Amino acid sequence: MATQISQSTLKEKSQLLTPLNTQNLLDSVDAFLFDCDGVIWKGDSLIDGVSDTLDFLRSMGKKLVFVTNNSTKSRRQYAKKFHSVGISVSEDEIFSSSFAAAMYLKVNKFPKEKKVSLLEENVSLSSKLHTLNEEAMAAKPQVYVIGEEGILEELELAGFTPLGGPVGAVVVGLDQYINFYKLQYGTLCIRENPGCLFIATNRDAVGNLTDLQEWPGAGCMVGAICGTTQKDPIVVGKPSTFLMDFLLEKFNIPTSKMCMVGDRLDTDILFGQNSGCRTLLVFSGVTKESDLQDPSNQIHPEYMTTTLSDILHLANNKF
Amino acid sequence: MATQISQSTLKEKSQLLTPLNTQNLLDSVDAFLFDCDGVIWKGDSLIDGVSDTLDFLRSMGKKLVFVTNNSTKSRRQYAKKFHSVGISVSEDEIFSSSFAAAMYLKVNKFPKEKKVSLLEENVSLSSKLHTLNEEAMAAKPQVYVIGEEGILEELELAGFTPLGGPVGAVVVGLDQYINFYKLQYGTLCIRENPGCLFIATNRDAVGNLTDLQEWPGAGCMVGAICGTTQKDPIVVGKPSTFLMDFLLEKFNIPTSKMCMVGDRLDTDILFGQNSGCRTLLVFSGVTKESDLQDPSNQIHPEYMTTTLSDILHLANNKF
Structure with missing residues (x-):
């Protein structure tokens, strides 16, 4: 319930969601951008009221977009996960950091691997070997992945092979x-490879990999490689605005008419702010009210509330 | 050979070791502090000429001290490794980052674990359980180790148990x-535990875990935990000067009469400089001459040479 949040948070710049400003937000926004882990679900458990809230927003003609830093799944695998929890979402509405990694390579014209064929007919062994050798000499650089299936699938879809x-x-x-x-x-x-790119899908410290427990996020693996290479990565997921270009290409809506809803200050809310979106923080994920109030925190969303379905209840004035 | 180092490095502040300044160094220094990996050995292979050089320095009455960031071994295990490569070194001459971690807890009066005994005679079960419960309530905080045997052995020697x-x-x-x-x-x-200490034995990016290959160093694991906790560790190994107090307690020599010999700028040389020691960089480990010359490098040793045994040859004017 939104009303459980203490008034002291209000001293910061963020407004508690109320029936009035919820209505204003709904009137002024054409697209809602959602983080998934901690907003839509925790681990594999859908958060209460999410399904009805998404239906409500769709019924108002709002575009729904899902922008997730979790790189373990491809967009296809994400659409499947949505389907499995009873929510209908198309791949086109999903922008994952695994997709971002593949798009980063594509946009920066990272060479795609040519396939070496051994199955040509009527070619002598020596000329086969010669061809093979030429192909090997011309071999395009490969991409090494420290990560899971989602990144590999998006790289393959974009034409990159390991x-x-x-x-x-x-x-x-x-x-x-x-x-x-x-x-x-x-x-x-x-x-050891001059010019080798170091791309991080994201640097989330922790995430709700399971519904009851936070686990290390990609920030763990990225931190390890920073520690060994003493280099900073190119971050393509949130808070980087790299994905926004692809989102704008798909949906013809100015960012000022978008609202980013997330549970992390340093990724979701910062991404929203960096992109010029409205922002709403929910406390159903990794951020506690005390984190927002902490003097060391510099990131303040425009709005905050306990959980996504507050939008539905506040719009219907049920509090 | 020292003479292989190009003159361009000389434009920086470091002096190439020569017969003259080697003699000056030997005359003005009472103790040599050595890093091990990359100076004494690479992996399990002793670097050429090290044994003779250490014998030479001992014959001149110099104190020899080994200050290593490698936390995988305890001082006892280090002494054993020295013995296995034919060098006689006592445990008292070894200051490892595993020892530093145990000493940090001791100096900061981290509580030692009381042992719970189940073997008391003539005590009823209920009073046994009561005692157990009281012991559990009074249980002292434990130390969790991400690391190898060396840290565990030093913690146990200092009275801490997991x-x-x-x-x-x-x-x-x-x-x-x-x-x-x-x-x-x-x-x-x-x-999750308020006040829980995050202690790093060291943050070395890489090291010669094997003689032919650099491998991730503790900086890898420390970077991973920094990435998940978004906290900075208390570093007890080099370049922290924490170990110097223990070294001074053992050897009554002012730091201005000590020379730190190492292969890493950001740990060995910085430790020497932070402690007020003379410094000598050797190129037999992870640092290349180009690293020293790199405009981003701010750490310049007083002296530099290719390998430890240059001291022996230069002192005997064999170049």
């Missing part, structure tokens, strides 16, 4: 199977 | 067996 020449880019995301040898290989690639 | 109440300190060092669950537990302890 075959070929020296590693030209290391993409680091959340990896539950992290180990010393993965860290070693990623470190070597970045240190 | 039993008892809530974790009050997390010690992070080099851990080749790092995994997601260790990182999760360390993160939880630091985030």
Whole structure:
């Protein structure tokens, strides 16, 4: 319930969501951008009232967009997860940091791997070997991934394959199977290959990988590689606004007519602010009211409330 | 050979070791402090000429001290490694970051665990359980280690055991067996236990874990925990001067009469400079001449040479 948030938070710049400003927000915004973990679900458990709230927003003609830093899934896998919890979302509405990593390479014209075929007919072995050798010499740089399936699937969809020449880019995301040898290989690639890109899907410290427990986020793996390479990564997920270009291309709505809803100050809310969106913080994820009030915190959303479905209840004036 | 180093490095503040300044250094210094990995050995291979050089320095009456950031071994295990490569070094001459971690807890009066005994005679079960409960209530905070045997052995020698109440300190060092669950537990302890200490044995980016190959150093594991907790650790190994107090207690020599010999600028040389020692950089480990010359480098040793045995040859004017 929104009313559980103490008035002291109001001394900061953020406004508690009320029936009046909820109505104003709904009137002035054409698209809602949602973080997923901590806003839509925790682990695999849908947060109460989310489904009805999304239906309500759709019924008002609002565009819904899902912008997630969780790189373990591709957009296709995300759409499947939405479907499995009973929410209908299309792949086009999903912008994940795994997609961002693939798009970063594409936009920056990172060479795509040519496939080496061994199946040509009527070619002598020596000319086959010659061709093979030429192909190997011309091998395009490969992408090494410290992360899970989501990144690999998005890279493949964008035409990048983990075959070929020296590693030209290391993409680091959340990896539950992290180990010393993965860290070693990623470190070597970045240190030993001149110009090798170090791309981080995101730097979230922790996340609700399971519904009852926070677990290390991609910030863990990225921090490890920063520690070994003493280099800073190119961050493509939130709070980087890199994904916003793709979002604007898909939806013809100015960012001033968008509202970013998230549970993290340093990723979701900062992304919204950096992009020129309205912002709403929910306390259903990793941020506690005390984090917002902490004197060291410099990031203050425009609005805050306990959970997403407050929008529905406040719009219907049920409090 | 010292003469392989180009003159361009000389434009920086460091002097190439020569017969003349080697003699001056030997005349003005009473103790040599050595880093081990990259100076004495690489992995398990002794670097050429080290044994003769140490013998030479001992024959001149110099005190020899080994100050290492490698936390995987205790002082006892280090003495054993020295012995295995044919160098006689006593435990008293070894100051490791594993020892530093234990001493940090001791100096800061971190409570030692009381042992719970179940073997008292003539005590009823209920009073046994009562005693147990009281002991549990009074349980002293435990230390959680992300690291290897060296840290555990030094903690035990200092009287700390990994039993008892809530974790009050997390010690992070080099851990080749790092995994997601260790990182999760360390993160939880630091985030969820108010006042829990986050102690790093060191933050070395890489090291010569094997003689042919650099591997991630403790900076990898420490970076991972920084990424999840968004906190900075208390560093007890080099470049922190924490170990110097223990060294001064053992050897009654002013730091101006000590020379720190190391292969890393940001740990060894900085430690020497922070402690007021003379400094000598050797290029037999992780630092290349180009690293020293890099405009981003702010750390310049007083002297530099290719390898430790240059001291012996230069003193004997064999170049």
